[in-house]
Amino acid sequence: MKIIVPMAGRGSRLRPHTLTIPKPLIPVAGQPIVHRLVKDIAKVLKQPIDEIAFILGDEAFFGNDVVSSLKQLAESLNAKASIYRQDQPLGTGHAIMCAKESLSGPAVIAYADTLIRADFNLDQEADSVIWVKKVDNPEAFGVVNLNDKNEIIELVEKPKTYISDLAVIGIYYFKDVGVLKAELQKVLDNNIKNGGEYQINDGIKGMMANGNIFKTGQVKAWMDCGNKAVTIETNSKMLNFLQKDRTEQLISPDVSKKNSDIIVPCFIGQNVKLVNTTIGPNVSIGNDCTIENSTVKNSLIQNHSMIKNANLDQAMIGNHVSYDGKFTKVSLGDYSVLE
Incomplete structure (x- = not known):
C-alpha cells in the first residue's frame, strides 16, 4: 500500500x-x-x-x-x-x-x-x-x-x-x-x-x-x-480524543511548575517552564517555552516562545515569539493580528 x-x-x-x-x-x-x-x-x-x-x-x-x-x-x-x-x-x-x-x-x-x-x-x-x-x-x-x-x-x-x-x-x-x-x-x-x-x-x-x-x-x-480559528478548534478536538485514547504522553515529565496549574486536556512539550500560571483546558505548548503570570486556554503555542502577563483564549502563537500582555511598545510585521 x-x-x-x-x-x-x-x-x-x-x-x-x-x-x-x-x-x-x-x-x-x-x-x-x-x-x-x-x-x-x-x-x-x-x-x-x-x-x-x-x-x-x-x-x-x-x-x-x-x-x-x-x-x-x-x-x-x-x-x-x-x-x-x-x-x-x-x-x-x-x-x-x-x-x-x-x-x-x-x-x-x-x-x-x-x-x-x-x-x-x-x-x-x-x-x-x-x-x-x-x-x-x-x-x-x-x-x-x-x-x-x-x-x-x-x-x-x-x-x-x-x-x-x-x-x-x-x-x-x-x-x-x-x-x-x-x-x-x-x-x-x-x-x-x-x-x-x-x-x-x-x-x-x-x-x-x-x-x-x-x-x-x-x-x-x-x-x-x-x-x-478552525486550527485552534481542531487542536482542542484532537487533545480530547488523545486524552480519551491514552495512547500518547501529552505532558512532558520535565515540565517545571511554580505556583501553576494544568487543566487537561493539554499537550506540553519538553523544557517548558510555568510560573504563576494556569494552562488549559485545550492548550498545546511546544518545546522550550516559558509562560509567567498568565492564564492560557483553548490556544496553540509553538516552540521557543516567552509569554508574560497574558490572558489568552483562542490564541495561536508561533515560534520564537516574545509576548508581554503589559506591552507599551510593539513591533508587528505583515499579517499580524491582535484582537
Whole structure:
C-alpha cells in the first residue's frame, strides 16, 4: 500500500503562521498536521505501508528541513519516502500527476490540510473508496451522489439543490491508482480545466464513466486546519480524543511548575517552564517555552516562545515569539493580528 500526499500549497489562509513554515508541518496537539494525518490513515488501513510519496512546492520554501521531517515520518512507518515537486499551482489533478512514477498499485491519496478519526475496513469489492462525512450544510461542500446500491455515481461541487449530506473530505483509496493516473493523463492531454486548474474529480469522473465502482468510507470526525480559528478548534478536538485514547504522553515529565496549574486536556512539550500560571483546558505548548503570570486556554503555542502577563483564549502563537500582555511598545510585521 502507498500513501500519496499532495502538500505543495502555501497555506495563505493561515498566515502569518505559514510565512516561515508550510501549513502541513504546523503542530496540532504536539505533532505536525501531516504526521498525524499519515499515521491515522495507516491505522485505518491496518496493513503495511510500502511507500509514502510527498508532493511539495518549491525548494525555497519546502527545503531540506521539510524533506528531512517527511523522511523521518516515512521511516517511522517502515516505508520508503519519495519526494516530488509541484512548481506551479495547477490544481489537485496536476499535483497528483507530479508523482506519476509512484502511481501504481493500491494507494491512498490524502490532502494534508485535514485530520480524521475513523475505524472501518476497506470495501474489497470497490475499485475506489472516497472518504466522506455527514454535514449539516452540504451546499457548502463537494458531495457524493449515491445509487440504490450505495455506490457513488456522481461528485457534485456545492450543490444548489439537495443531492446528499455526505461531503468529500479529500482522502481517497484506489485499488490500482494507475487507473486514476491514466484518466488524469487524459485530463492533462486534453487540457480539461475547472476553475483554471486540473482537478482530481475529472480523473475520477473518467473512471466512473468506464464502470469503476466507487464506495464511501465514513469517518467519525473530520477536522480542518485551513485557518487560525478552525486550527485552534481542531487542536482542542484532537487533545480530547488523545486524552480519551491514552495512547500518547501529552505532558512532558520535565515540565517545571511554580505556583501553576494544568487543566487537561493539554499537550506540553519538553523544557517548558510555568510560573504563576494556569494552562488549559485545550492548550498545546511546544518545546522550550516559558509562560509567567498568565492564564492560557483553548490556544496553540509553538516552540521557543516567552509569554508574560497574558490572558489568552483562542490564541495561536508561533515560534520564537516574545509576548508581554503589559506591552507599551510593539513591533508587528505583515499579517499580524491582535484582537
